Amino acid sequence: KAGVTQTPRYLIKTRGQQVTLSCSPISGHRSVSWYQQTPGQGLQFLFEYFSETQRNKGNFPGRFSGRQFSNSRSEMNVSTLELGDSALYLCASSQGQDTDTQYFGPGTRLTVL
Amino acid sequence: AQKITQTQPGMFVQEKEAVTLDCTYDTSDQSYGLFWYKQPSSGEMIFLIYQGSYDEQNATEGRYSLNFQKARKSANLVISASQLGDSAMYFCAMRGHSSNTGKLIFGQGTTLQVKP
Numbered sequence: 001k002a003g004v005t006q007t008p009r010y011l012i013k014t015r016g017q018q019v020t021l022s023c024s025p026i027s028g029h030r031s032v033s034w035y036q037q038t039p040g041q042g043l044q045f046l047f048e049y050f051s052e053t054q055r056n057k058g059n060f061p062g063r064f065s066g067r068q069f070s071n072s073r074s075e076m077n078v079s080t081l082e083l084g085d086s087a088l089y090l091c092a093s094s095q096g097q098d099t100d101t102q103y104f105g106p107g108t109r110l111t112v113l
Numbered sequence: 114a115q116k117i118t119q120t121q122p123g124m125f126v127q128e129k130e131a132v133t134l135d136c137t138y139d140t141s142d143q144s145y146g147l148f149w150y151k152q153p154s155s156g157e158m159i160f161l162i163y164q165g166s167y168d169e170q171n172a173t174e175g176r177y178s179l180n181f182q183k184a185r186k187s188a189n190l191v192i193s194a195s196q197l198g199d200s201a202m203y204f205c206a207m208r209g210h211s212s213n214t215g216k217l218i219f220g221q222g223t224t225l226q227v228k229p
Contacts, residue, residue, distance in 0.1 A: 033215040042222070043204065048215025055214045088156055098214055099146060099165070104158035 001027055004093050004105035012111045018079040021108045025072050025093030031055075032074040033102060034066060037088040046089075049074050050096050078110075086112045115140045117205050119220035126195045127228050133180070134190040134223045136205030142166075146208035147188040148217065149179065153201045161203075164188055192225075200227045 005024045013019050025032050034046040045058040049068035066076040072093075078085055088109050092102035116139040126132040138147065149161040164172045164179045172179045180189040192199055202222045209216040 031215055033217070035217075043206075043217075043219040045216045045218075050215070056216055058216070090156075090158060092158070092217075094215070098208070101148065101160055101163055102215075102217060103160055104150070106155065106157040109156065 004091060004103055006089075006091055006105040006108050008108060009106065010109050010111075012113065013081050014113050015081055015083060017081050018077060019081060019110060020075055020077045021089055021091075021110075023074045023076075023091035023093075023105055025074070025091075026103055029093035029095055029103075030072050031094045031096035031100070032068060032072065033092045033094075034074070034076050035090045035092070036060075037090060037107075038086075043090075046076065081112045083112050086110060115142070115145075115207055115209060115218050117207050117218055117220035119205055119223050121223045122221070123224040123226070125226050125228055126192075128197060129194055131191060131193045132195055132225065134192070134203050134205075134225065136188045136190065136220060138186050138188060138205075138207050140186075140207065142210050145210075147179070147181070148206040148208070149177070149188075149190045150204045150206060151199075151201045152204060152222070158204070162190065195227045197227050197229060200225060 031050045033048040048056040063079045068074045088107045090107045092104045094100035094102045118137045145166045147164045151159045162174045176193045178191045204222045205220045206217040
């Protein structure tokens with residue numbers, strides 16, 4: 001079974017721009033969670049989608065948004081980029097039950113200049 | 114509030130020796146899950162092992178075992194017979210409350226370096 005894939009792997013943007021990151025979960029997985037990883041804040045939960053609905057959301061500003069499609073693929077969007085948005089963005093998929101293990105993708109490394 | 118604490122920012126171990134990475138947690142939930150992930154320099158988080166709060170036996174997966182001490186709220190990862198490829202960052206994580214779906218709470222991580 002193919003693992004979680006994320007595209008693109010690397011991105012360089014400038015302040016004020018917006019960016020869209022994509023995540024394709026493991027086949028059969030219906031839940032996708034997104035995390036931001038920075039050296040200062042560590043790994044922080046952004047949001048989780050299940051069956052095209054946002055089920056949970058972390059403490060991030062409204063500039064961070066996401067969606068999920070009927071094939072369970074998910075995208076996250078960051079608008080009006082700030083320097084502090086530079087991070088590794090990881091998505092993880094699971095079958096969607098609370099007890100399920102999350103499997104992560106390789107991440108998208110975003111640099112904001 | 115739930116919290117994961119990893120007190121070892123960095124550790125060294127000699128190849129072929131065993132190493133224990135510490136993890137303590139705080140939660141008021143009766144039902145919870147604890148995970149360990151490995152993150153090589155490439156960035157991908159690799160799932161290693163899972164322990165449920167009601168599991169009576171410590172979890173094992175190949176060279177990885179989880180030393181679960183519920184009363185002490187600790188969930189230490191033991192890696193036996195370390196290999197050079199084990200050099201990476203290791204994260205302990207907790208599954209949030211059932212109403213907090215899809216969310217893992219992570220510790221700050223421990224960097225492990227395996228010496229030849």
